[in-house]
Every structure is written in structure tokens, then in C-alpha cells.
Amino acid sequence: MATLLKDSHAFSGFAVKDLAEAKAFYSDTLALKVTSEPMGILKLHLAGGNHVLVYPKADYVPATYTVLNFPVDSVEQAVDTLSARGVNFEHYDKPGLKTDAKGICRGSEGPVIAWFKDPAGNIFSVLEDR
Numbered sequence: 001m002a003t004l005l006k007d008s009h010a011f012s013g014f015a016v017k018d019l020a021e022a023k024a025f026y027s028d029t030l031a032l033k034v035t036s037e038p039m040g041i042l043k044l045h046l047a048g049g050n051h052v053l054v055y056p057k058a059d060y061v062p063a064t065y066t067v068l069n070f071p072v073d074s075v076e077q078a079v080d081t082l083s084a085r086g087v088n089f090e091h092y093d094k095p096g097l098k099t100d101a102k103g104i105c106r107g108s109e110g111p112v113i114a115w116f117k118d119p120a121g122n123i124f125s126v127l128e129d130r
Helices: 019-029 075-084
Strands: 012-016 033-037 041-045 051-056 066-072 113-117 123-128
Touching: 012 019, 012 066, 019 033, 019 041, 019 051, 066 075, 075 113, 075 123
Parallel strands: 012 051, 066 123
Antiparallel strands: 033 041, 041 051, 113 123
């Protein structure tokens, strides 16, 4: 029993309001490989063989936390590229959480990171993995 979950290839999932809108955003805007799976769900195919399931939910309410993080070599470049594709980055001006004009947080205590939302309001990030 001790190795039961340790050896499991776990995956995550999150809900959206409109599956077609989500699929277009993930595949066209974010350029992710997305497949339609049985039971009306999407599978986001991520680097390293990982995947995330996306499912529709009638009484959907967006999460108030980051549901998916994308480590990148350069947040600046990722923000510029995604902004050119129509992605809007979040802006914060709170104690301990401030972003610049592009929406990039360059705090000394954490990674360089920028947050954006999918059409359903789920929060994603691009971050430099230090």
C-alpha cells in the first residue's frame, strides 16, 4: 500500500463553462495540443507526457487561485508572444504582489511570474523556473 499512489501517474483537471470556447483558446491561442475525449471532456497534452483534463460544469464558478502553471525560459518573451495573440495579463498592486505595466511580477521572494485567465476565468501563469 505504501507505493500505491507514489507510483501512480497522477493528473489534474479543472472545469470550464463552455468547452468549445475553451478548446479554441487552448489550441489556437496557447498553441497546446488538445484532444476531445469520451464523456465530453478535453485533454490538454503538456510537455513531458503530462496531461490535464478539462470538463464542462453547468454551475461553473472560476477558481480564485492558479490552476495551471507553465514554466518558461523567459516570462518577458512569453508575455509578449501571448499578448500578441490576444491574451490579457492580470495586474496586481497589493502589498507583496505588484506587477509591472505588462503584468509581470518580478518580486525578490518568488519567481518572475505573470498571470492570465482563460475564457472561463480560470487563472493560469507563466513563470521562470529558477
